[in-house]
Amino acid sequence: MKKMPLRTRVLTGAVAALGAGTFGAMSASASAPAAATAAAVTADTADRNLQQTTHLTVAAATRAARAALDAAEKENQRVAVAVVDRNGNTVVTLRGDGSGPQAYESAEKKAYTAVSWNAPTSVLAGRLAQAPNLKDIPGTLFLAGGAPVQVKDAPVAGIGVAGAPSGDLDEKFARAGVAALAK
Numbered sequence: 303m304k305k306m307p308l309r310t311r312v313l314t315g316a317v318a319a320l321g322a323g324t325f326g327a328m329s330a331s332a333s334a335p336a337a338a339t340a341a342a343v344t345a346d347t348a349d350r351n352l353q354q355t356t357h358l359t360v361a362a363a364t365r366a367a368r369a370a371l372d373a374a375e376k377e378n379q380r381v382a383v384a385v386v387d388r389n390g391n392t393v394v395t396l397r398g399d400g401s402g403p404q405a406y407e408s409a410e411k412k413a414y415t416a417v418s419w420n421a422p423t424s425v426l427a428g429r430l431a432q433a434p435n436l437k438d439i440p441g442t443l444f445l446a447g448g449a450p451v452q453v454k455d456a457p458v459a460g461i462g463v464a465g466a467p468s469g470d471l472d473e474k475f476a477r478a479g480v481a482a483l484a485k
Contacts, residue, residue, distance in 0.1 A: 355388060356458045358451065362483060363393040363459065366451070369482030370463055371396050374475045381465035381475060384409040386417055388458050390441065401465040408464035412448030412472070414441050417460030423448035424473050447472030449480050 358366070363385040374381040375398065382397045382405035392413075397406055412423050419426055424446035430436055437444055443462075446469025451459035461479040463472040 370479030413462030416448030
């Protein structure tokens with residue numbers, strides 16, 4: 303057998319060691335899901351360490367956003383609509399034809415604000431007189447146009463609309479999105 307140069311032997315050894323290490327890692331992690339599943343099976347939903355939350359499905363969030371956009375289009379308003387989940391994460395956004403460049407981000411912030419405080423943003427905007435620092439909270443926008451979606455008085459989502467000439471109109475369209483979920 304022909305003797306390999308030192309460089310080839312070192313590289314071959316490194317590849318073999320890497321392959322063995324990868325195999326060991328793969329075989330070690332192959333049993334991990336079984337252990338995790340066993341732990342999950344023994345968890346009891348009555349456990350005080352667990353909490354269940356309610357979230358809108360993507361289909362429901364889309365239906366709500368579409369209803370808000372349709373309500374705006376019926377009144378010839380060019381708006382953007384955002385639906386966020388209980389944690390403030392964006393689920394759906396729709397930008398209506400001709401909506402302004404600021405509308406998209408404003409709609410998301412209004413939805414986030416509505417779900418964060420479980421109140422319409424028009425109500426929250428009124429609170430700025432007593433607590434002007436509220437406006438400094440990142441990601442929020444205290445202008446009318448956001449409405450919370452509630453289940454048993456708890457917030458599960460927020461709908462924000464932006465782009466109409468007044469916040470009252472934006473909020474009217476957001477409420478149309480909330481109402482679509484009750485149907």
